[in-house]
Amino acid sequence: ETGVTQSPTHLIKTRGQQVTLRCSSQSGHNTVSWYQQALGQGPQFIFQYYREEENGRGNFPPRFSGLQFPNYSSELNVNALELDDSALYLCASSLGGKNIQYFGAGTRLSVL
Amino acid sequence: RKEVEQDPGPFNVPEGATVAFNCTYSNSASQSFFWYRQDCRKEPKLLMSVYSSGNEDGRFTAQLNRASQYISLLIRDSKLSDSATYLCVVTLGDSWGKFQFGAGTQVVVTP
Numbered sequence: 001e002t003g004v005t006q007s008p009t010h011l012i013k014t015r016g017q018q019v020t021l022r023c024s025s026q027s028g029h030n031t032v033s034w035y036q037q038a039l040g041q042g043p044q045f046i047f048q049y050y051r052e053e054e055n056g057r058g059n060f061p062p063r064f065s066g067l068q069f070p071n072y073s074s075e076l077n078v079n080a081l082e083l084d085d086s087a088l089y090l091c092a093s094s095l096g097g098k099n100i101q102y103f104g105a106g107t108r109l110s111v112l
Numbered sequence: 113r114k115e116v117e118q119d120p121g122p123f124n125v126p127e128g129a130t131v132a133f134n135c136t137y138s139n140s141a142s143q144s145f146f147w148y149r150q151d152c153r154k155e156p157k158l159l160m161s162v163y164s165s166g167n168e169d170g171r172f173t174a175q176l177n178r179a180s181q182y183i184s185l186l187i188r189d190s191k192l193s194d195s196a197t198y199l200c201v202v203t204l205g206d207s208w209g210k211f212q213f214g215a216g217t218q219v220v221v222t223p
Contacts, residue, residue: 002157033211042116042199042213043156056210090155092211100146101211103155 002026004093004104012110013081021076021107025093031055032074033101034066037088049074050096086111113138116202118214125190125221132186133217135200142212145176145183146201150216156199159185190221 003026025032031050035043045058049068063079092101118135125131145162162174162183173186200214
């Protein structure tokens with residue numbers, strides 16, 4: 001086990017709704033990265049948080065936003081859900097941004 | 113052109129055989145390289161880091177060719193449990209480690 005936990009494991013939403021996904025990082029890790037993995041694709045980088053600050057962002061629209069808390073846990077928020085947002089959302093924690101990342105089991109989001 | 117490209121497979125491999133596959137990357141500034149393994153509908157798990165001199169971990173051997181910008185993974189004496197999707201990961205040498213994933217190579221080991 002990586003020690004990275006995500007909640008919820010599954011979620012069903014309808015188009016236009018908002019969703020919040022949560023991630024608890026491995027003990028001692030100060031960096032959390034979020035990824036979106038569509039079926040049959042590799043994970044795509046959404047953004048990374050390092051010590052509560054956004055530390056880089058991929059090619060995702062502003063309706064994807066995040067937070068990192070003082071205990072280094074993190075949230076991913078997605079507003080105005082679209083059908084294409086249906087995917088597995090993975091968070092990964094690391095010690096510093098450049099080091100090996102350890103993944104949680106993911107949240108499977110279905111948008112109907 | 114994708115930043116990280118992999119042959120999607122599947123590679124159908126008899127148990128006990130050897131299989132090898134590559135991953136190419138487009139950014140010559142890439143500095144760190146990894147292979148992750150992902151089982152169906154599960155999270156990616158680190159298989160091994162890839163070093164310039166090549167490295168081995170049991171039945172798995174990884175190689176890096178910076179001149180041609182590819183990394184490779186070789187699996188010897190394949191086991192049924194090696195059936196999975198193998199994800200190639202590349203990071204840039206900037207101040208933060210954005211992981212760039214390939215789409216994965218599927219390996220199916222058959223009895």
